[in-house]
Amino acid sequence: MDLTGKVALVTGAGRGLGLAYARDLARSGAAVVVNDADEAAAKEATETIANDGGRAVAEVAAVGSSEVAQRLVDRAVAEFGKLDILVTNAGILRDRVLWKMTDEEFDAVIDVHLRGTFTCARAAVSHMRERGEGGRLVLVTSPAGQRGNFGQTNYAAAKAGIAAMVRTWSMECAKAGITVNAVVPVAATPMTETIPAFAPYVEATRERGEPLPDWMRKAEGFGMPEDAAGLVTFLASEAAADVTGQCVGIGGDKLSMWSHPQETTVSYREDGWSADDIAATWASTVGRATESVGIPAPEAPEGGAK
Numbered sequence: 168m169d170l171t172g173k174v175a176l177v178t179g180a181g182r183g184l185g186l187a188y189a190r191d192l193a194r195s196g197a198a199v200v201v202n203d204a205d206e207a208a209a210k211e212a213t214e215t216i217a218n219d220g221g222r223a224v225a226e227v228a229a230v231g232s233s234e235v236a237q238r239l240v241d242r243a244v245a246e247f248g249k250l251d252i253l254v255t256n257a258g259i260l261r262d263r264v265l266w267k268m269t270d271e272e273f274d275a276v277i278d279v280h281l282r283g284t285f286t287c288a289r290a291a292v293s294h295m296r297e298r299g300e301g302g303r304l305v306l307v308t309s310p311a312g313q314r315g316n317f318g319q320t321n322y323a324a325a326k327a328g329i330a331a332m333v334r335t336w337s338m339e340c341a342k343a344g345i346t347v348n349a350v351v352p353v354a355a356t357p358m359t360e361t362i363p364a365f366a367p368y369v370e371a372t373r374e375r376g377e378p379l380p381d382w383m384r385k386a387e388g389f390g391m392p393e394d395a396a397g398l399v400t401f402l403a404s405e406a407a408a409d410v411t412g413q414c415v416g417i418g419g420d421k422l423s424m425w426s427h428p429q430e431t432t433v434s435y436r437e438d439g440w441s442a443d444d445i446a447a448t449w450a451s452t453v454g455r456a457t458e459s460v461g462i463p464a465p466e467a468p469e470g471g472a473k
Contacts, residue, residue: 168404171196174247175403176239178230178287179257181208183356184307184392186215188254191396192403193221198247202239202257204229222247230257230283236290244294252303252403253291255284255329260357262318273321280325284332288347292340301344303403306333308349308414310462313425317461330414334427337412346411348402351425352395353388353418364465365389379419387465388421398422432456 175192179185181203189199193216201216201223203209209225216223226242228235243250258280261272288304295302311319312326329349336347353359360369365387371377372391383389398417401407416423434452436444 168195168400168406170252170400170404173197173251173403174200174243174249175252175254176200176202176243176250176287176291177254177256178202178239178283179204180254181205181212184352184354184395185254185256186212187392187396188256188399189223190216190219190221191393191400192252192254193223194219195400195404197252197403198222199224200239200243200246200250201225202228202230204257229279230255230287231278233286233290236283236286239287240290240294249298249300250291250294250302251300252305253287254305254307254399254403255287256307257283258307258322258325260319261321263320264318265320268320276321277325280322281328284329288332288336292336292343292345295345296343299343302346303407304336304340304345304347305399305402306347306349308333308351310351310353310416313351313414314462315460330425333414334412341411346402346407348407348410348412349414350395350398350402351414351416351423352392352398353416353421354390354392354395356392359389362465364467381420382468383465384419385421388416388418388423389465390419394419431458 170192175197177185177189177199180189180201189201189212193199199216201209201212206227209227213223213225224246226239240250259276261276263272284306306329308329309326311323312330315323333347333349340347355369360366368379368383372379395417398415414425416425432453
């Protein structure tokens with residue numbers, strides 16, 4: 168995959184998935200603006216990319232505001248002359264059940280994930296449209312945004328909103344040659360690596376270099392951050408010029424396509440539906456195929472199967 172001559176901006180790229188994305192883009196030839204709210208992490212990430220033979224600069228800021236978004240795009244233009252690729256990875260967690268979640272906890276997550284994606288995308292697309300040479304937006308969502316997740320009202324809502332942005336912006340940006348897609352990664356991050364079924368295996372990988380077992384990489388589609396990076400690079404490349412408006416899953420050995428929400432069961436009644444009519448027929452009409460919610464809990468195979 169050759170991204171020589173391309174310029175990428177990756178938000179939240181100081182560590183974890185964001186760093187994996189930035190490193191893979193740089194290895195493919197792109198110059199990268201590494202954004203992170205943590206100055207030390209951002210600078211260390213740029214040094215890592217440089218040690219890999221790539222080009223990168225750090226821009227320290229917490230995404231969310233329009234001012235920060237414009238600053239990030241301006242930095243890419245000032246350092247490398249343009250911006251071709253935007254990866255919106257930055258995010259925070261403030262997990263709490265609905266009745267205990269505060270306004271501040273809700274707003275903080277929405278501001279970074281949802282508003283930060285919006286403001287950065289708007290600034291990037293404005294620049295790309297002005298240049299007239301197309302571009303790539305790769306937004307990061309989550310299985311929580313597709314299915315919901317206990318204790319994550321704010322996070323799930325933001326990630327579901329990002330999926331909706333992908334579908335909307337893919338239409339709005341098509342004429343300008345800008346593709347818009349989402350990755351739905353499942354990897355060892357601070358949020359997932361403490362899951363009881365995963366924790367001992369992630370620890371063994373991090374501390375002793377042991378490979379994750381096949382049941383995690385295949386059945387659960389769970390891997391390390393580096394396993395998710397190739398999809399971002401693909402979506403940023405010319406090979407994906409005809410791919411837009413999609414939410415694509417990646418993790419471990421698993422690559423998947425998430426479906427868009429759509430009607431699954433339909434029933435009609437002459438003169439419409441009263442509450443009593445719905446109650447009388449619910450179980451035999453649309454109610455016969457209700458949807459599940461939540462991310463299925465992982466379970467290690469019995470006997471320690473690999």
